[in-house]
Amino acid sequence: MGQVTAPQGTAPMTGVNVDKLDFMTTTLDAAIGWSRKFSIFQYPFITACCGMEYMATACSHYDVDRFGAGFPRFSPRQADVLFVVGTISHKMAPVLKEVYDQMCDPKWVVAFGVCTCTGGFYDNYATVQGIDTIIPVDIYIPGCPPRPENVLDGLMKLQDKIQKQGLRAEHD
């Protein structure tokens, strides 16, 4: 048996013979956060060119499955994280809100690309100036489009956030 890493927030297991280890202690909060952050079922809400970068990140070269996020669900009812990828127009906005409302708690939202963060350079009659005017956003990943490394960085920051929220995620 190899190295066992304790969930974040628990005491490090020093001086423990891991071959004989048949139990470990932690807090429910830390255990829930740890399990949730490695089972991110995403709903990819893809509207524009950032989708190509999302696909590049999701595929084997960058492989979001390393972070437990390799299983997109195309029903919002089965998804944990809403990936909003690409420009959101005012015509699309009610659809995005409805998809968000259909997701079960706990749920998180990632604004992927600068259009979803702020509207980007689309300062025009048609474009929502940041999806946080419609739905709450947990992580902003700017870039036009963001590099896969940037996306993975954002994903890891989201994991940290989920870990720290623990059981509080339902109530946030």
Add this chain to the structure above:
Amino acid sequence: MTNAAASILEQLAAKFPSETSELKAERGQQWGYVAKGAVKKVLTYLKNDCDFNILMDLTCVDYLHWEEKAERFEVVYNIYSMSRNERIILRAKVAEDDAVVESAASIWPGANWFEREVWDMFGVRFTGHPNLKRLIMYEEFQGHALRKDYPYSKRQPLIGPKN
């Protein structure tokens, strides 16, 4: 099909002397103006008698504040003939207070969405169109976004704050 060897501009000038104007071949393109009231007649002639079988594009230009333009809008028809390998660009001058043109949707079915887009973006109506609803923006949208006097960043959100 009438004499395909004759230039389409000559054909149009001979057939519609009063309805067409400023017909010219310039920079490898064939241009011309068609009177607004004769749009359907001239386009039907081009389709049925001259074999201009493809409506490549139908769009509109807003010439607001252009001193040399008497009418505010021009509806542009970009028409192509596969058999002749020729293209002609016809324009119809449309006044702002009478922004209504005959629909070409019965001639080329492809005109259906082009005309809906022109109505949506410029507010030019097309009579005889089967379903003249907004194509791109939502029905709640007030005004026409590509008119030069529409503020470019005036947003009309369906949900969420105005920003």
